[in-house]
Amino acid sequence: MLDREILVVDDEKDLRTMIRSIFESAGYTQITTAASGQEALAVMAKKIPGIIILDVMMPDMDGFELLQEIRAVSKVPVLMLTAKGEAEDRFAGFELGADDYLVKPFLPKELLLRVQAILKRAYPEKERVVTLNAAAVDLDRAEVIRDGQRMPLTAKEYSIFEKLAENAGRIVTIGVLCQTLCGEIWQGYETTLMTHIRHLREKIEENPSRPVSLLTVKGLGYKLVVKEPEK
């Protein structure tokens, strides 16, 4: 992932330098910058980058126009940066096909995390395996791998687990989980959800009554604790 090419388009030189610096210190090696829409198109003509970080407000061609031109030739992921926080702007960006949207002034960590998330989505790794304390889950095959044995997950268990894994380390609220299950937030699905969680725990936890991977956060939701893959 770190060798994906990142193209930063912004008319402000200091901001380009800063963004480059953020990604370089995070270990990214292929960072190109462009000061205008024309320059960005010229870069793209040579090689399509892995992701484009695009400022909305630029003198010659604004970010939305550039985004339209980019979309005409490529589906490359685009993260828009804007100095305007207004909802209209955000919707306009998404309608034109932006993948994400960040309002200035942003925190460096936030930019990093969002870019990482976009890259993960856009370029999925070949094997999507989530490693847990007592088991691992192969998301592509919807199977739990435990003690060398493979156990299938039901469709509902899979959708719940996928949601939790996407947000690993963070709490996923009951409402969000019910929505992934049934499309609606509240129709008395909470007990159904609890049943699925119990079944999931039986498959992935060493001791289902004392979970260490799939945790309950009282009143709020559930959280999946994932083991960092060994490097």
Added chain:
Amino acid sequence: MKPVERFFRKYFLSMVGIIALFLLLNVVLLFSVLIWAWQTSEVPEISISKICDSITLDGTGHLTAAGALDEILEEHHAWAMILDDTGTVIFQSKLPEELPRQYTAADVAKFSRWYLGDYPVYVQEHPQGLLVVGGEKGSQAKYYFSVSESYARKLLVGLAAVFLTNIIVVVLLIWKNTRHVEKAVTPILRGIETVSSGQPVSLPEKGELAEINRQLNKAGAFIAKKDSARADWISGVSHDVRTPLSVILGFAGQLEDDQTLPISAREQASYIRRQGEKLRSLISDLNLTSRLEYAMQPLRLEKVYPVELARQVVCEFLDGGLEERYEIEFSADQESEPVTIPGDEALLKRALGNLIQNSIVHNPQGCRISVSVLCGGTSIMVEVADDGAGVSSEKLEELTAGGHRLESTDEKLNLRHGLGVLLVWQIMEAHKGTVTMESEPQKGFKTALAFPVSNF
């Protein structure tokens, strides 16, 4: 609209009062004139009975007058006579020469009612006949009239009716006039009220008071223009600050994480980063608050589940690396779970987040924060309570009273404490909800946001 109605009712009553006062004044004046005339006129009141008593029969069967008679008559320039049954004068004193000494019954009847040869006369029965006393010529006005009983009654009723009709007509005219003025003035007063509340005003520019309406419309438009200019200005400034601040935050963050730098330098970078982050939230709050204040932020209303919304806000805090000194617990009652309200999710999250953030910021020693959602019949309530330092009653008043508005005089805009609370008030106002705050020193701070639930 109460003050306007009150004003016109008062105006109408005062007009009626003026008319009543006017009538009363006339009655008083009339009586004063009567009393004045009576008191200041010469009083030629001749005591007829005295005269009558002073004329007596003497021993010889002749009528003689006591000494008092001449005195009385002299005083009043009067004369007296007594007629016997045949109409002959049997006694007289100072009787003018031109008057006859013999009268017929018809003469008696005539002069007793009117005059006797231009002399005003008074008659009274005397043991010997009829006493006639005459006054000075022209000293008395004598009228005599008689009317039929029914005529007099009708006249009285008629007069009363005329009087009443007059009063009714006057009152009606006053009322009509008042209504007319009210009709013309009420829209203007309403317009002034609208302008003073900061809403746009548009009055029809026609009729007698068109000029005033035009001026008022102009004033409203002027205020609106100023407001939007101010909001635009704030938005412009915050926009221009965003890019430089991004650069500052970005580099400060990197310096802070740079392991090759000495600890002291990294700490300094951390200060820059933290203050930059404060500036960042201030700028976005300022922009939103000015847009809300001047109604330039359209609400994106959608179906919102308050319980789920509160959950997500709490989770953001928990996931965002809350320091260990702080504890957040969440609870919701069963009835609240399925309740939905129309709301702008992003704004509501902001309001709730601001309240939790406030509890954190104002209790640096740490505290336990509880967020609860309760359903109370016609409303659903989201409460944020902490067990921290709380505030004094003065400060609480300051937070809850009028100070939540972005006043045109900027002295009330206390930026030291951020715009968090102000935003909460504005967001709740936009959602037709209410905010209640409770606190005592050392007993924590509690804020309740209540939303009306229509489909309950």
